Amino acid sequence: MMRLIGVSILASALAACASTEKAAPANPVEAATAASTMADIPPEGLPPQKLGAGECGLFLWGMAAPRKFVFFAEGATAEALVLHEGEPRALSVTDADGEVFGQFFTEMQYLSTDGKWSVNLSLAPGEILEGGQRVDAGRLVTRGADGWETVLPVTGVRACMPG
Numbered sequence: 001m002m003r004l005i006g007v008s009i010l011a012s013a014l015a016a017c018a019s020t021e022k023a024a025p026a027n028p029v030e031a032a033t034a035a036s037t038m039a040d041i042p043p044e045g046l047p048p049q050k051l052g053a054g055e056c057g058l059f060l061w062g063m064a065a066p067r068k069f070v071f072f073a074e075g076a077t078a079e080a081l082v083l084h085e086g087e088p089r090a091l092s093v094t095d096a097d098g099e100v101f102g103q104f105f106t107e108m109q110y111l112s113t114d115g116k117w118s119v120n121l122s123l124a125p126g127e128i129l130e131g132g133q134r135v136d137a138g139r140l141v142t143r144g145a146d147g148w149e150t151v152l153p154v155t156g157v158r159a160c161m162p163g
Helices: 002-019 027-041
Strands: 054-062 069-074 079-084 085-100 102-111 118-129 132-143 149-162
Touching: 027 149, 054 132, 079 102, 079 132, 102 149, 118 149
Parallel strands: none
Antiparallel strands: 054 069, 054 149, 069 079, 079 085, 085 102, 102 118, 118 132, 132 149
């Protein structure tokens, strides 16, 4: 009987803990910092990209929640667009290696237009789709001028418009 009462009390305590809401930060500075940090991040990532007839593009999303559109490259150019520090930034290809992946390669290096930071992109091609191919997994590594690296796991698709 004591065991049954103990289990009932434990179950009630767990239910009470699970149903309580998170309290707002007591410190107003912490609350303001958290709000401004979230406001700096675009909810959808990069703006939508359009491909013309016969053009191909590489579209990548970060795998961390919330998933954002973080990288775009058009196959016919040596340029790309990346979400860097909350802003769309232009990149230029500096090197490409690995296996051919449509109009791209599985290992690509980019440099920012100001030359102060770089992006290394590694991709693992996946299932072939009509007009393209999935990117099962990838890694987007941003290296700043100070040598620090940020690693972002990505997934996406390489797609071509008919034409």
